[in-house]
Amino acid sequence: MPRRRRILVLLNPHAGRGALGGVTPQQFSDDAGIDAEIIVPDPDDHAVQMAQARRELAEGVDAVLVRGGDGMVAAGVNLVAQTEVPLGVIPAGTGNDFVRAARLPLSSPAALQHLLTALRAPELTTVAVDALHVILRAPGVTREWWVANSLNIGFDAEVNQRAETLRHIPGSLRYLVGLVQSLPRFHTRRMRLQLDEVAHDLDVALICVHNGGYIGGGIPLNTQAKHDDGVLNVSTVGRVSRTGVTLLFPLVYLGAHRLLRPLSAHQATRLRIHIPAGVPVYADGEAVHAPPLGTPSATEDAGNHELQVQVVPGAVRLIHSETVRHTQTW
Incomplete structure (x- = not known):
């Protein structure tokens, strides 16, 4: 039986406070049938959020998911660049230029379904991109x-x-x-x-x-x-x-x-x-x-x-x- 994944979630409080693609992180795990431990640092203070995220990353996570605009994508990239940890993105900003160029879904609901499909699989499939x-x-x-x-x-x-x-x-x-x-x-x-x-x-x-x-x-x-x-x-x-x-x-x-x-x-x-x-x-x-x-x-x-x-x-x-x-x- 595959082990339970640990998933770190970063939220932009100005892009859908406390929600990940329209659902709470707990609903994301329970209702979607994803067997995972969901870790959500406090999004209200970005510095605190990133400090906690770095600690969790050091302890070991299987994926980092971010919801927000290009600034939140950059926060995720700064965590996972040149590591073995994959990054998932749910766009919820005014720009979303990284998502557009990477040919990922531009709408939050479509991006959520995109990630759910990937996370339900026994192994995560990833594509390599530059930074x-x-x-x-x-x-x-x-x-x-x-x-x-x-x-x-x-x-x-x-x-x-x-x-x-x-x-x-x-x-x-x-x-x-x-x-x-x-x-x-x-x-x-x-x-x-x-x-x-x-x-x-x-x-x-x-x-x-x-x-x-x-x-x-x-x-x-x-x-x-x-x-x-x-x-x-x-x-x-x-x-x-x-x-x-x-x-x-x-x-x-x-x-x-x-x-x-x-x-x-x-x-x-x-x-x-x-x-x-x-x-x-x-x-x-x-x-x-x-x-x-x-x-x-x-x-x-x-x-x-x-x-x-x-x-x-x-x-x-x-x-x-x-x-x-x-x-x-x-």
């Missing part, structure tokens, strides 16, 4: 973490930062307001990018380092990018007017961004970026380096902060209920 390993070095600070889908640097990160202050505005409208508020201070910054062994000094409005083809809730930035190709994709927007940067977002959303000449696409396996200190950095929709809004760069010397990014092929195993390429049973 981005990132190191940020700044004066007196070194930080290391994993990125599931995208790393955003510059203007789009500032729009995200402003949108976070507009919680009273519903849904995606807050990003539009954030864009309008960011435009008066918009200007390009001088940054150095080293793609593998080739260095470029560029004036850029923004840099997006992405693992999949979608950002910003389904914007098809580069549909050729795949989560399992072992390639780091880098999109940059160079010198552009305020009108041009305003048009950037709708053009990209419509798939017509090739009409915007300052947008360039690059590929590598390793990347090093030197950025001014006042430039914000977001990873999977969450702030990594977010200086107070309106903070000047202090100096245009690009050596204030350094980001090192490397794609790690097959760093994460996603629970999958279908027969797909590169599957493995656990």
Whole structure:
């Protein structure tokens, strides 16, 4: 008889408080006929939740399930990257770009059934996907973490930062307001990018380092990018007017961004970026380096902060209920 599985569940309290795909974790186990011990750290305090999750992971779990948006997926990836523990995802965020690129169900009910099918099987079937390993070095600070889908640097990160202050505005409208508020201070910054062994000094409005083809809730930035190709994709927007940067977002959303000449696409396996200190950095929709809004760069010397990014092929195993390429049973 197969042993009882231990399943660690991470919930975003803002994406269906206390529920996993519309049911409580206990119902998930009992009513669905899944013979498992369900462990649910307190979702009300993210730091406490992650500390408890790391302790449970050290004791041994058979799978980690997350319910939420790209930020919660990133939390799960940071737990399981380069381990033997598979990850299951129930999307419940505004973006869900990782799920979209990984070709997993986009609706919570469909994703729940997808996971139930996999978890009822005697062995879990998984598919290997890449993750981005990132190191940020700044004066007196070194930080290391994993990125599931995208790393955003510059203007789009500032729009995200402003949108976070507009919680009273519903849904995606807050990003539009954030864009309008960011435009008066918009200007390009001088940054150095080293793609593998080739260095470029560029004036850029923004840099997006992405693992999949979608950002910003389904914007098809580069549909050729795949989560399992072992390639780091880098999109940059160079010198552009305020009108041009305003048009950037709708053009990209419509798939017509090739009409915007300052947008360039690059590929590598390793990347090093030197950025001014006042430039914000977001990873999977969450702030990594977010200086107070309106903070000047202090100096245009690009050596204030350094980001090192490397794609790690097959760093994460996603629970999958279908027969797909590169599957493995656990």
